[in-house]
Amino acid sequence: AGHEGFTNAPTGSTVTLGFNVPQSGPYADEGADELRAYELAVEHLNGEGDGGMLNTFSSKALQGNGILGKKVEYVTGDTQTKSDAARASAKSMIEKDGAIMITGGSSSGVAVAVQALCQEAGVIFMAGLTHSNDTTGKDKKANGFRHFFNSYMSGAALAPVLAANYGTDRKAYHLTADYNWGYTTEEAVRSSTEAMGWETVGTVLTPLTQTDFSSYITPVLQSDADVLVLNHYGGNMVNSLTNAVQFGLRDRQVNGKNFEIVVPLYSRLMAKGAGANVKGIFGSTNWHWSLQDEGSKAFVQSFGTKYGFPPSQAAHTCYVQALLYADAVERAGSFAPCAVVEALEGFEFDGMGNGPTLYRAEDHQCFKDVLVVKGKENPSSEFDLLEIVEVTPVEQVTYEPDHPQFAGGALGSCNNGA
Amino acid sequence: MDAIILQILNGLDKGSAYALIALGLTLIFGTLGVVNFAHGALFMIGAFCAVTLSRLLSLSHEVAIPGQVDFLGNPATRDVPYVYDIFGEAAGAAIIDWSVPLAILLAIPVMIAVGVIMERGLIKHFYKRPHADQILVTFGLAIVLQEIIKYYYGANPIPAPAPQAFVGSFDFGALIGFEPGTIIYPYWRLVYFAFAVVIIGAVFAFLQFTTFGMVVRAGMADRETVGLLGINIDKRFTIMFGLAAAVAGLAGVMYAPITSPNYHMGMDFLVLSFVVVVVGGMGSLPGAVLAGFLLGILESFASMREVLEIVPGLNQIIIYLVAIVILLTRPRGLMGRKGVMED
Amino acid sequence: MGLLEVKDVNKRFGGLQALGNVNLSVAEQTVHAIIGPNGAGKSTLLNCLVGKLIPDTGSVMFDGQSVLGRTPFEINQMGISRVFQTPEIFGDLTVMENMLIPCFAKRDGSFALHGIRSVVSEGELRDQAEQMLEDVNMLDKRNMHSASMSRGDKRRLEMAMCLVQNPKLLLLDEPTAGMARADTNNTIDLLKEIKEKRNITIAIIEHDMHVVFSLAERITVLAQGTPLVEDTPENIKGHPKVKEAYLGEAA
Amino acid sequence: MNVRPDFSKNRNMAETAPAFLSVWDMHSYYGESYIVQGISFNVHEGEILALLGRNGAGKTTTLRSIARMDDPQVNHGEIWLDHQPLHKMTSYEASTAGLGLVPEDRRIIPGLTVEENLQLAQIAPPIGWSIERLYDLFPRLGERRKQEGVTLSGGEQQMLSIARALARDVKVLLLDEPYEGLAPVIVDEIEKTLRHIKEQGMTTILVEQNAIRALQLADRAIILDTGSIVFDGSAEEVLENDSLRAEYLAI
Amino acid sequence: MFGLDKKDGSLLLIVTALVIFAPFLLNPFPEGSALAQFNAGYPDLMQRFVIFGIFAIGFNILFGLTGYLSFGHAAFLGVGSYAAMWMFKLFGMNVLPALALSMIMSALFAVVIGYVSLRRSGIYFSILTLAFAMMSYALAYSVLATDMDGPTQQGLLQKGLTGGETGLQLTLQDPRILGAQTTADGNIPVPTLFGLEMRSATELVLGDWVFTFSAGYYFSAVVMLIAFYLSIRIFRSPFGMVLRSIKSNQQRLTYTGMNPRPYMLAAFVISGMYAGLAGGLMAAMDPLAGPERMFWTASGEVVLMTILGGVGTLIGPVLGAGAIKYMENIISKINSDILHSWFAFLPDGLEDFIVAIIYPFIGKGWHLTLGIIFMLVVIFLPGGLVQGGQKLAALFRRKKQEDTKSATTEPAE
Numbered sequence A: 001a002g003h004e005g006f007t008n009a010p011t012g013s014t015v016t017l018g019f020n021v022p023q024s025g026p027y028a029d030e031g032a033d034e035l036r037a038y039e040l041a042v043e044h045l046n047g048e049g050d051g052g053m054l055n056t057f058s059s060k061a062l063q064g065n066g067i068l069g070k071k072v073e074y075v076t077g078d079t080q081t082k083s084d085a086a087r088a089s090a091k092s093m094i095e096k097d098g099a100i101m102i103t104g105g106s107s108s109g110v111a112v113a114v115q116a117l118c119q120e121a122g123v124i125f126m127a128g129l130t131h132s133n134d135t136t137g138k139d140k141k142a143n144g145f146r147h148f149f150n151s152y153m154s155g156a157a158l159a160p161v162l163a164a165n166y167g168t169d170r171k172a173y174h175l176t177a178d179y180n181w182g183y184t185t186e187e188a189v190r191s192s193t194e195a196m197g198w199e200t201v202g203t204v205l206t207p208l209t210q211t212d213f214s215s216y217i218t219p220v221l222q223s224d225a226d227v228l229v230l231n232h233y234g235g236n237m238v239n240s241l242t243n244a245v246q247f248g249l250r251d252r253q254v255n256g257k258n259f260e261i262v263v264p265l266y267s268r269l270m271a272k273g274a275g276a277n278v279k280g281i282f283g284s285t286n287w288h289w290s291l292q293d294e295g296s297k298a299f300v301q302s303f304g305t306k307y308g309f310p311p312s313q314a315a316h317t318c319y320v321q322a323l324l325y326a327d328a329v330e331r332a333g334s335f336a337p338c339a340v341v342e343a344l345e346g347f348e349f350d351g352m353g354n355g356p357t358l359y360r361a362e363d364h365q366c367f368k369d370v371l372v373v374k375g376k377e378n379p380s381s382e383f384d385l386l387e388i389v390e391v392t393p394v395e396q397v398t399y400e401p402d403h404p405q406f407a408g409g410a411l412g413s414c415n416n417g418a
Numbered sequence B: 001m002d003a004i005i006l007q008i009l010n011g012l013d014k015g016s017a018y019a020l021i022a023l024g025l026t027l028i029f030g031t032l033g034v035v036n037f038a039h040g041a042l043f044m045i046g047a048f049c050a051v052t053l054s055r056l057l058s059l060s061h062e063v064a065i066p067g068q069v070d071f072l073g074n075p076a077t078r079d080v081p082y083v084y085d086i087f088g089e090a091a092g093a094a095i096i097d098w099s100v101p102l103a104i105l106l107a108i109p110v111m112i113a114v115g116v117i118m119e120r121g122l123i124k125h126f127y128k129r130p131h132a133d134q135i136l137v138t139f140g141l142a143i144v145l146q147e148i149i150k151y152y153y154g155a156n157p158i159p160a161p162a163p164q165a166f167v168g169s170f171d172f173g174a175l176i177g178f179e180p181g182t183i184i185y186p187y188w189r190l191v192y193f194a195f196a197v198v199i200i201g202a203v204f205a206f207l208q209f210t211t212f213g214m215v216v217r218a219g220m221a222d223r224e225t226v227g228l229l230g231i232n233i234d235k236r237f238t239i240m241f242g243l244a245a246a247v248a249g250l251a252g253v254m255y256a257p258i259t260s261p262n263y264h265m266g267m268d269f270l271v272l273s274f275v276v277v278v279v280g281g282m283g284s285l286p287g288a289v290l291a292g293f294l295l296g297i298l299e300s301f302a303s304m305r306e307v308l309e310i311v312p313g314l315n316q317i318i319i320y321l322v323a324i325v326i327l328l329t330r331p332r333g334l335m336g337r338k339g340v341m342e343d
Numbered sequence C: 001m002g003l004l005e006v007k008d009v010n011k012r013f014g015g016l017q018a019l020g021n022v023n024l025s026v027a028e029q030t031v032h033a034i035i036g037p038n039g040a041g042k043s044t045l046l047n048c049l050v051g052k053l054i055p056d057t058g059s060v061m062f063d064g065q066s067v068l069g070r071t072p073f074e075i076n077q078m079g080i081s082r083v084f085q086t087p088e089i090f091g092d093l094t095v096m097e098n099m100l101i102p103c104f105a106k107r108d109g110s111f112a113l114h115g116i117r118s119v120v121s122e123g124e125l126r127d128q129a130e131q132m133l134e135d136v137n138m139l140d141k142r143n144m145h146s147a148s149m150s151r152g153d154k155r156r157l158e159m160a161m162c163l164v165q166n167p168k169l170l171l172l173d174e175p176t177a178g179m180a181r182a183d184t185n186n187t188i189d190l191l192k193e194i195k196e197k198r199n200i201t202i203a204i205i206e207h208d209m210h211v212v213f214s215l216a217e218r219i220t221v222l223a224q225g226t227p228l229v230e231d232t233p234e235n236i237k238g239h240p241k242v243k244e245a246y247l248g249e250a251a
Numbered sequence D: 001m002n003v004r005p006d007f008s009k010n011r012n013m014a015e016t017a018p019a020f021l022s023v024w025d026m027h028s029y030y031g032e033s034y035i036v037q038g039i040s041f042n043v044h045e046g047e048i049l050a051l052l053g054r055n056g057a058g059k060t061t062t063l064r065s066i067a068r069m070d071d072p073q074v075n076h077g078e079i080w081l082d083h084q085p086l087h088k089m090t091s092y093e094a095s096t097a098g099l100g101l102v103p104e105d106r107r108i109i110p111g112l113t114v115e116e117n118l119q120l121a122q123i124a125p126p127i128g129w130s131i132e133r134l135y136d137l138f139p140r141l142g143e144r145r146k147q148e149g150v151t152l153s154g155g156e157q158q159m160l161s162i163a164r165a166l167a168r169d170v171k172v173l174l175l176d177e178p179y180e181g182l183a184p185v186i187v188d189e190i191e192k193t194l195r196h197i198k199e200q201g202m203t204t205i206l207v208e209q210n211a212i213r214a215l216q217l218a219d220r221a222i223i224l225d226t227g228s229i230v231f232d233g234s235a236e237e238v239l240e241n242d243s244l245r246a247e248y249l250a251i
Numbered sequence E: 001m002f003g004l005d006k007k008d009g010s011l012l013l014i015v016t017a018l019v020i021f022a023p024f025l026l027n028p029f030p031e032g033s034a035l036a037q038f039n040a041g042y043p044d045l046m047q048r049f050v051i052f053g054i055f056a057i058g059f060n061i062l063f064g065l066t067g068y069l070s071f072g073h074a075a076f077l078g079v080g081s082y083a084a085m086w087m088f089k090l091f092g093m094n095v096l097p098a099l100a101l102s103m104i105m106s107a108l109f110a111v112v113i114g115y116v117s118l119r120r121s122g123i124y125f126s127i128l129t130l131a132f133a134m135m136s137y138a139l140a141y142s143v144l145a146t147d148m149d150g151p152t153q154q155g156l157l158q159k160g161l162t163g164g165e166t167g168l169q170l171t172l173q174d175p176r177i178l179g180a181q182t183t184a185d186g187n188i189p190v191p192t193l194f195g196l197e198m199r200s201a202t203e204l205v206l207g208d209w210v211f212t213f214s215a216g217y218y219f220s221a222v223v224m225l226i227a228f229y230l231s232i233r234i235f236r237s238p239f240g241m242v243l244r245s246i247k248s249n250q251q252r253l254t255y256t257g258m259n260p261r262p263y264m265l266a267a268f269v270i271s272g273m274y275a276g277l278a279g280g281l282m283a284a285m286d287p288l289a290g291p292e293r294m295f296w297t298a299s300g301e302v303v304l305m306t307i308l309g310g311v312g313t314l315i316g317p318v319l320g321a322g323a324i325k326y327m328e329n330i331i332s333k334i335n336s337d338i339l340h341s342w343f344a345f346l347p348d349g350l351e352d353f354i355v356a357i358i359y360p361f362i363g364k365g366w367h368l369t370l371g372i373i374f375m376l377v378v379i380f381l382p383g384g385l386v387q388g389g390q391k392l393a394a395l396f397r398r399k400k401q402e403d404t405k406s407a408t409t410e411p412a413e
C-alpha cells in the first residue's frame, strides 16, 4: 500500500533491483566480482547469511526482512562496457523486469549514460565503479548517487604521499588515456602535484585501443622527467606499466634521483594483470580488503566465506551501494525515487569500511577517507598485491561543490517517472 | 635526432608485430582468399599457449606455513610447484622462468593442429562459398574460441613475463655515440624483432624456393583446373592453413611478454591486421610485411608529442589515414596482385 | 569517308608490337571482316575501338568524332556495341534481365535513377527484348539463370544483347565460335537481315571461313599487328600469301 | 547395345580389355537440374571418338562428369578407365589415373605465366611431353613464355590449354571444342598432331561443333541430344546418313 | 498493391501484420512464469528490432544488390545519431526535424565517403570504408570531444561536438529554441512527435499477460514499414536491376553503355541514409549518442545481421537484426539464479548438473551462444535464416502434398 505514482512501484511481495555489470568485454572479471557482491548484498538484505555489513552499518533501519518487508529479487544484465548496450540492458530491466533501482558498472562513460537514463525513466541509479569527476560533476543527476571516490580525491590523496616519498622537486610526465576519465584524472593529479611544487614537463594522450605503449614511453627517456604518471585503467594500465618497466624506467636515474612511476587509480585485478611490475608503485584506491575496521572485516569475512577469496574494491562499492539504497528506502518508508533521494542527500553513516561518510546533497558524491596504496614487494598470495600506505582523511579530499574540476551541469530535480 | 632513432626502433618493433600477424593472415586471406575473422583468435591462442605452459609448469601443491594465517583467519599455505620437487628448486625456477620461450615448442604442434582441424572441419567447405558466408562462419568461430578462453582464463590480462635473462635493455645510444640511457631497447623486443625476421624469412623461403607457393596461388585462382592437372589442392590448402596458424600462434607466444594476454587481444589486432594485409596488397607476402613495418613506423612517429601538438589526435587515426592514402594512390595496395578479392 | 576510320594506330605491350600502323576504314552499312592468324592483334584492335585499351598513337574516328579518351560506356552511347571473344554476360541475372539492361542503357543513357518504377511495368522494353530473343531462338530460355546455360547459348545471348541496342556499329569477336552449325547459319541470316533492316554496320572477327565468306563485303587481313591486304572476299580467297599464312587447307 | 563392363578383380583382365574407357548408365546433375540422363558407351584404346550434339545437348557436362569435376555431380553410374574406377575418384585422382581434359573455356590460370601454366601441369606425375617439345608444337607459346597466360590472344590461350593437357602423360584425352578460335592453319596443325598421337595409341574423345571436320578425323561418333545418346556408331555412318545429320546436327 | 506484385505485396502485408502485433507475438509467455524471461515484447527491445531492421535493410540495398561490402556503415549510424541529438539540443524535441537532419547529414557523409571509396572494389573498398568509419570513431571519441568552449565556460560545446566517450547528451542548459528548455518539473524534456512522447506507453493486462504498446515503437515501426516498402520498390526497379548487374559483371555493364559509378554512389548514399535514419531513430527513442556506434564492431554487426538473415533477400536482414538483438538482450540476462528456478523441480543433483551444462551458454556466455548460432546457420542454412524459413515452408508443403496424395490414392488401393 502506498507504493504508487512512480516508475515500477512494487505491487507484490517482492521488489526487483537491477544489477547492470560488464559481463563481456575487458572488464568482465570486475563485473563478475561486482555481481558476487550484489548477490551477497541481496542475501544479507533478505536476512540470509551472516548479515555482513548490516551488523556494522551505523544506520539500523534494515531488518534483514528485505526492503520495507518486501523480499529482494534481482535481475542482471550485461553492460559490455558500452553506453548503448548498458542503456539497452538497463532499459530492459526497467521496462521488462520492473526494476526499481539500477546499479553497477565499471566505467565512467557507462555510469554517466545509465545515470542519465535512470533520471529520465524515474528510477534511482546507484553507480558502481566510476572514478571520473564528471559522474558527480558535469554530468550529475538528481536520481544518481556515487559511493566510489573520484579523480580529484585521488589527486588530493596522492600528492602529499608523493611529496613525502619523492620530494617536492620533481618533473612529471603524464600518459593519459584519451577519454573522459583520463582527462579528469590527469587534471586532478596535475593540479594537486603542481600545488606541491612538482613541474609537469609533458602530457600525451594515448588511444584507448592502444596495446603497445613503447612509442609513448621512449620519449620519456629523452625528456628530463623523473616521474611518469600513468593515467590509465584496465588493460591500458597493465600494458603501459608493463612496457614502462620493460624499458627500464624504474632502474633509471634522472637528475640524480630515482625515476618513479605513479598509477593514480589502482585496482587489484589490474595489479594482478601487471604482475611483478607493480611492486613499489604508488596509487590510490577506494577500499582494500586488508583494512582492519569492523565493517571491512565483516564484509571480507562473509564474502571470503562465500566465494573463497577476498573482495575487490569494485565489489565493495557495489555491495555498499546496494545496502545504502535499501537503507534509504527503509528510512524514507517509500520506494518513490524522490523520497529515496531525500533520504540519501546529506546522509551521514559509518561502519561501511571507509570511516564516517557523507552523501553530499549538492552533488550526490560520498565523502570519506581515501586509501593510498603501493604495490607490495613480497605478496603472499595472488590477492595480496597492494599494501596500504596511508589512509587519507576525508577532510583532505573534500572540495567545494563548485570546484572548477566539477563545474558545469546541474542535478536537476528528482524524477519519480510515471 | 635520438628521438627519431628511437621511434624508428619502436616502429620496427611494432611493425614486426604487425608484419608477423599480417603474414599469417595473408597466407589465408591474401593467398587462399578466405576472409578469416578467426585469425585474431589464432594469435590469441598462441599467446595463451604461453600462459598455459607457464601455468602447467607452475602446477603446485600446498604446503602449510606454520604460524601464519590468511585473510579469513585459516592457516596460511604456500604453493610449491611440482617442478621444484622434480628438478630441485633452482632448476625448477629456471624452467618456470623460461616458460615463454619453451611455449614455442608447445605452440608449434598445438597451432598446426588447431589450424588443420579448423580447415578440415570447417573452412574446407567454405572455399567456394561467398565471402559473406566465410565472414559469418569465421566470426562465429572466433567468438567461440574467444569465449572458451574466457571461460577458463577469465577476462583479465594474465602476465606472462619474459625470462629474467631478457629483462633489461640494450643501450643503442652508447653504441653509436649518444648519451647513455637515451636510446635503449628492451632485450625481449630485440628478440621479438629477430624472431619475426627469422619467421618471415623462413616463410618466404618456403614459398619462394618451392613450387608450393605457385601451386597454392594457382589453386586459389582456379581450384578446378588445378585439380584437373592432377594436383591435390585440398591437401596443400590444409598445409597452408596449418602453416598460417602456426605463424599466428608463434607471433602470439612471443608477444605475450610484451602485452599481457587476455581473451580479446585477438579481436583488438584483427582489424588492424586486415588493414595491414590489404594495404600491403592482396596476395602479396612482401607487401604485407612491408605494410606492417610502414604502418608500425608511421604510428610510432604519429605518437610523438611534438607531432601531436601540431595535429592533435593524429595517433588515433594515422593508420587509417595512411591506409586511405595508399589505397587511393595505389589501386591494389603496395604490391597487390591483380584479381585477388577485387570483386 | 567511312563510319569508322582507324588511322595509324599503334599499340605495344612491353616489347611486343601488337598493332603497328593499322589503318582501317569501315564504310557505313557494310560488313567488314577482319581475319588473321592467332595473335595477329585483331582483338587488340577491337579493344582500342571500345575504350578497353588506349592506343599508343593514332586516331580512331567514329561517325566524325574521336573515340579516344572516352570511357567504354560513352563509346557505347555513341553507338558501338561489342560481342566479346569469351562470352561476357550478367551471369547472376536471368536471360530476360540480361536483355533489359542494354535496353535501359539505350533508353536512359549512361545513368538514370529509376528507383521506384517497377521493371515489370516496362512493357515496351520487354517487348523489344522478347522480340530479339525470338530472333535468336532463345525465347523459351528467357527465365533461365544465364550462368547455367551452355556456352553456345551464352554466345547467342550476348549477341542479342548487343543487337537489341540497335547500334550503329556492331563489333563481333568470333561470335559463332562454339555455336552449333545450325545456329551459325541462323546467325548469318540474322545478321544479314538486321544489317539491311536497321542500317547497322558490322565489323566481324572470325576464324570460321564459312561465316566470313557468307557475310563479309570487305576483308582486312591482319598479320603481326599490321594489315596485310584489304580486299573483297573473292580476291582474298585467292590471295596466295593469305592462303599460306592463314587459310591453309580451308581455302 | 552396350554391355555393362565387369572389372571385378578376380576376372581376367584380357576379357574386358577392348573397352579402354567405359561409361555405364551415367546420370549427372547441376544441383537440381538433371542434365546427363543415363548414358553408356565404350571407347577403345587408340580410338578417336567424336561426341556431337547441339548447343546444350550435354557434351560438356559429359566430359566434365568423366573428368570427375565437382560440378556436375554424378549421382549414378560407373566410369572405368583402364580397369580403374574413375567414378570413385576426385578430379585430381582421375588426372593421376591418366585422364586429361581440355576444357571448353580454356581455363588458363590467372596470375601465372605461360611457362608456369605448363609447369603446373608437370608437378604431379605422370608427366608427358616436355615443355620444350610443346614449344616446338606451338612456337607461339615459346615466344610468349614469360607473358601472363590470360593476356594471350584467344587462339594462343587455346594452344596453351591443349599444350597443358599434353604436358601430362594422359591415357585418354578429352577435348572440348579444341579448334575454337584457332586459325585454320593451326587447326590443320592440331589435327595432324592428334593423328600422330593416335598412332602412338592415344585414346581421344573430341567434342566439336564443326561436325564434318570432327567426323573426318574420328573413328566413331556418338550423338547426344538432351542428355541422352541418340546415335552410337562409326563416323562414316554419320557422314553418310543425311537424315541423322539433319535431325541432330542440322548439317 | 502499391505497385507491388502479388508475392511482394503479401510479404509486405505479412511484415505489416507482424509489426503491428509484435507486442503480442513477442510476449507469448504469461508474466511471472518461468518462460517470461524469453518475452521480448517490451518497448526498448521492440524499438531496437525495427531500428536495426532499418539499418540492415539499408545495408542490404548496397551489399545485397551490388555485392560491395561496406565495413564502415556504422559511421552513418553514428552521424545520424549525432545529428538528431544536435537537433534536439538546438531546436527542440520534435523527432521529425531530427530525423530529417539525420538523413541529410548521413547522406552528405555518404556522398563524400562513397565518392572516394567507390574508386576501388572488393576488399579494397571494404577496407577504405572501414578506415573512414574508424577515423570518424576516433575523432568522435577524442578529438571532437575536447572542450571547445574552454574549460571555464559552460557553453554548448563544453564536451565538444560529440561528447567523447560518454556520448552526446541532452542537458538542462541546451537552448532548444523552438521548444521548452526544461519540463515543468525541472527535467530535460523527452523526444516527442508533435506532443506525443516517444516513451509513453499503455499497458494491456489480459489475465496473466501484460502487453505494452509504446508510442515510440509504433512510430519506429511505421518508419520501418515505409523503409521496407521503399526497399522492395528499389529491388524491383530498373535501378535495382542495374545494381545487380554491377555485382554480376561490372565490365560488361560499361560496354553496355552504363556508368556504374553513379549507380553505385546512389546505392551507397541511399543505404547510408537508411543507416542515418536508423541512427536518428535510435537517438529519438533514447536520446544519447555515443561514438561506439561507429566502431568497427558496430559495422561488423550489421554485416552479420544481413548475412545471418540472408544476403540479397528482402526480409532476411530484418530477421537477422532481430535474431542478434534478441540474443544480446534476452540471453544475456538469464543468470544462474533464473536457471536454478527453471529446473528447481528436478532432484538437486540433476538440477545442478543441468544448470552447470547450460550455464556457459547464457548470461555472460551469450557471446558463445551467438558464435555457435552463427556457425550453425552458415553451415546448415547457406542462404541464412530466410532459407531456413523456405526449407520449413517447403517441408510443410511437401507434407501437405503427401497427405493429400495419400488421402486420394489410398481408397484406390
Ligand SMILES: Nc1ncnc2c1ncn2[C@@H]1O[C@H](COP(=O)(O)OP(=O)(O)OP(=O)(O)O)[C@@H](O)[C@H]1O
Pocket (backbone or CB within 6 Å): C013, C014, C016, C018, C036, C037, C038, C039, C040, C041, C042, C043, C044, C045, C085, D144, D147, D151, D152, D153, D154, D155, D156, D181
Ligand atoms: N595485356 C597484354 N599483355 C601482353 N601481351 C598481350 C596483351 N594482350 C594481348 N597481348 C598479345 O598481343 C597479341 C595480339 O593479341 P590479340 O588478342 O589481339 O590477338 P587476336 O588477333 O585476337 O588473336 P586470336 O585470333 O587468337 O584471338 C598476342 O600475341 C597477345 O599475346
Ligand SMILES: Nc1ncnc2c1ncn2[C@@H]1O[C@H](COP(=O)(O)OP(=O)(O)OP(=O)(O)O)[C@@H](O)[C@H]1O
Pocket (backbone or CB within 6 Å): C147, C148, C149, C150, C151, C152, C153, C178, C180, D030, D033, D035, D053, D054, D055, D056, D057, D058, D059, D060, D061, D062, D071, D104
Ligand atoms: N552450371 C550449370 N548449372 C545448371 N545447368 C547447367 C550448368 N551448366 C550447363 N547447364 C545446363 O546443362 C545443359 C547442357 O550443357 P552443356 O554445357 O553440357 O552443353 P553442351 O552440349 O556442351 O553445349 P555447347 O555446345 O553450347 O557447349 C544445358 O541445358 C545447360 O543449360
Ligand SMILES: [Mg+2]
Pocket (backbone or CB within 6 Å): C042, C043, C044, C085, C173, D153, D154, D155
Ligand atoms: Mg582475339
Ligand SMILES: [Mg+2]
Pocket (backbone or CB within 6 Å): C150, C151, C152, D059, D060, D061, D104, D176
Ligand atoms: Mg559445351
